[in-house]
Amino acid sequence: MGPLIVNEIISPNTNLFIAFLIGIGFGFALESSGFSSSRKLAGMFYGYDTTVLKVFFTAALTAMLGLLFFSLFGWIDLDFVYINPTYLTSAILGGAIMGAGFIMGGFCPGTAFCAISIGKLDALAFIGGLVLGILFFTEGYPMWEEIYKANFLGTPTMNDIIDLPRGVFALGMILVAFAMFWVGEWAEKKFPREEY
Structure with a gap:
């Protein structure tokens, strides 16, 4: 919401409230898509359930196209x-x-917190591991700071890296998404699994 705050269209407090509502909506979308099920999520890697691929690819495309059109209409400054x-x-x-x-x-x-919010205790172990990983990284940061900061590339975007206009890159990503959806459907038929 940064550009809206910078241009004084909304206040910082309104920004936080909107972020809170977006977070609730995101959690609802995760749960509605079945992302609180570890079997459904692991199914992506085994090929029997590609819902994760479809949902997140769709979300990424929606965000990308939304930003492009907002920029085109002058509603947001991508800079x-x-x-x-x-x-x-x-x-x-x-x-x-x-x-x-x-x-x-x-x-x-994200899905671990979604699962724990509806009472799935297996996600609690995962969240515990997440917290330990954060502590391990932050407390040991001086040891691997050099590795962490290696190969700094700045803030490039993919279309800049491959030297394509934003619109052409977006069209390419849409085509890639359709191809991946087709591969996902093929994988689900190739590696079926009984309902879980």
């Missing part, structure tokens, strides 16, 4: 949208660690 700085080494290591945890535990951090 004010914060982009996390890219540290390539830590992104790869962190992705590998989170991916391994996702496969073993059946949850990512």
Whole structure:
């Protein structure tokens, strides 16, 4: 909501309230999609349930197209949208660690909190591991600060990296999404699993 605050369209307190409502909506969407089930989430890696792929790809495309159209209509200035700085080494290591945890535990951090909110105690162990991981990283940060900050790339966007206009890149991502949805449907037929 940064551009709306910078341009004094909404106040910081209103921004927090809107973020709170968006968080409730996001949690509702996760639960409605079945993301509180570790079996459904793990099914992505085994090919028998690609709901995760479909939901998150759809969310990413919706956000991307929303920002593009908002920018086109002059409702948002994309220069004010914060982009996390890219540290390539830590992104790869962190992705590998989170991916391994996702496969073993059946949850990512967001879905773990979604599951615990409806009383699924298996998610509590995952959240405990998450807290321990945070403590391990923060308390030991001086030891791996050099690794964490290795291969700093700034704040590039994918369309800048491959030198494509934003609209052309968005069209390409839509085509990739349709291809992935097709692959997901194929995988679900290829690796069926009885209802769980």
